[in-house]
Amino acid sequence: MIARRLLGVAVFAAALGVWELWAHAEDSFLFPPVSTVAERAWQVWPTSEFLLNVAGSLKRLAAGYAIGAAVGVAVGLVLGARRGVRLALEPLTEFLRAIPPIAIVPVLVVMLGLGDAMRVAVIAFGVCFPVLVGASQGVRAVSPEARDTAAMLHVGPAELLYRLYLPAALPSIVAGLRVALSIGLVLVVISEFVGSPDGLGYYILSSSRSFNVPEMYGGILFLGLLGYVLNRLFLLAERHVLFWHYGAAGELVR
């Protein structure tokens, strides 16, 4: 196991070495050596200016993700539980879902201006659909036995949603939330390309426009790192919340 990990790390190190040597040989300002990128990152990342950019991005992600997820879960549960409503809203949701969120950006810029309301709305729009689909499919997959059990017990509609459909759909909702997280991060960057005063997207774009190339590379790397960490945290939380799901599937490692 450790030997196999080491091989991966060695290849990674070799790739960085190739980058370094190639960049020195090329000697182009567009292609700085990895050592230069690292050096600049070491200087820039701890500055309050850079950290404010990170905080700005995280703030927008949190707001947009929370709104999109809440809407997605609420609408998805209803769509899953009510076939009539699902059919009635199908053409509309299928069409909205197919629009790449970037196309919503200019529409929202006109409607909401260049402020954070536009950015949060774009993120929420993109986040909402995978969660909605997950919730709807999760509810539809509830076993007939479970439905009958609830029917035998005269469980009211609100309680049915909370005590049966929501927990039963949770694994599927969480899968949607995981997809939505990476979409959310993409949309943070996109929305910050458009008239933003700060944020990682702004940082990357403005670094490239002012030809601060090593800073731009650093920004991209930081974004990758952020995505990785967020995904890891999500998986940790998922294992915690869905232990019963993995247990029932026989995949629980204790």
Place this chain on the structure above:
Amino acid sequence: MKPPNVAGWLVVAVVVGVGEAAVRLFDLHDSVAAPSAAFGALVAGLASGELSGEIGTTLESYAEGLALAVAAGVVLGVVIGSSRVLQDASFVVIEFLRPIPAVALIPLAILFLGLGVPMRRFVIAYAAVWPILINTLYGVRGSDRLLHDVATTSGVSSAGRLVRVALPAALPSIATGIRVSASIALLVGVTAEFLSPGTGGIGSYMHQQQLAFQLPELYGAVVLVGILGYAINVALGAAERHVVFWVGEARTGAR
């Protein structure tokens, strides 16, 4: 055939009608385009060839980038997925590159390749290659050991096994990867156009209409992109059912 979804289209009609009435009654023309105006602009744009030209430009680099990604992703995925050593060797590099959102590379790609088609082709291919590569890899790795044993005892060479066992076994998984890639690639492609004004493509067109405050044209373009995205989903779904037909069979059999 399924009966037409009357209720669904009725809801669409009601939403459009309410939108139209709201724009007219509250005079929202400054922030929202009326559906009738947007539809008119869409039809006019398509008839004049302006909008159809832009969408053609978008589709061209989209198709090229996606094709590149499919080729690279499937080949790399099959090769890496069928070798333990290559998997271990590439693991860290893949895990490092994969979380970087492709849209973040657009400014970098612009520096290297300029605002034109090669830049778009590159970012689309980069965005699309990851889901295809990862899904192919898992598909190959998850393929049934037994199938490989059958092939080996039937005298198939190891290269033959790659093409005749590993690849077909991974096909359902590859199809999933392509479907995920297709929508990411569209998002990244239109975003790249949006960030390179005046160089053609529907994204660039939308940016211009936004700056010029031509709301009906802007909304018409959004509807067109939505239809395009929907058509791509439907086409890929149909192609998937056709190519990996046995997955559906296995699924219904298991129920």
Place this chain on the structure above:
Amino acid sequence: MSSSADGVVVLVSGLGKRYAAEGPAALSGVSFEVSAGELLAVVGPSGSGKTTLLRLLAGLSAPSEGEVLLDGKTVRRPPREVALVFQDYGRSLFPWLSVIRNVMFPLHGLGLSRTERITRGEAALDEVGLGEVARRYPWELSGGMQQRVAIARALVSRPAILLLDEPFASVDALTRAELQDLLLRLHGDPEHRRVTIVHVTHDIEEAVYLADRVLVISPAPGRVVGCIEVGLSRPRSQPETRSLPRFLAVRNEIDALIRSQQSLRSGAA
């Protein structure tokens, strides 16, 4: 006979069910009655509409013709005093709830305090011999134990009528015998003497071993082709009861009845 001493609790008359208006009947002209405290088994080959019958009794679906009377009242929706145990415990127990919370599930909305609910849940678990595993999760238990949890959940609201849909079909033979004896014990338990049980099964021996009477249903459409008094004394026990001449006679009678139906059908075809 149990039916002479007590009143009729379930009266089924002319019951029929079609799933599509013009489609074939799953059930046709089914009439029988169940007395208070009786254990009635329903046997029939697969496709004889046994599960359909049970769902009609439970008020989970509406009959196309005829009706089900419970204490003289027509069943239109699931009655409070009826509980149902499914064959597939893996899908009827909630994996996100611990064993005790699964058992307590029916007690919500009855105006009981939390302590009362826990007390009754634990009592129900003790009855099926699972007091030890209350805090575990269903998927940590064996199939037989999971089905005991399902039985405890059915009993916790103290139903007057217990409906069982092939409850022991998904467990191994040894566990099945154990669960059969558990059911007999619960049925014979002074505290549960009034529980009326309708037990659907395709296992003829199980039906004879457990029941006071066995209702035999023919396939497609399901009709009652016979109702046989078992007439074995209680308490019963696995090896002794099953080797009694009476047991074998009843078993063979039912077997012959079902076979005659099948040969009738193949002769007609």
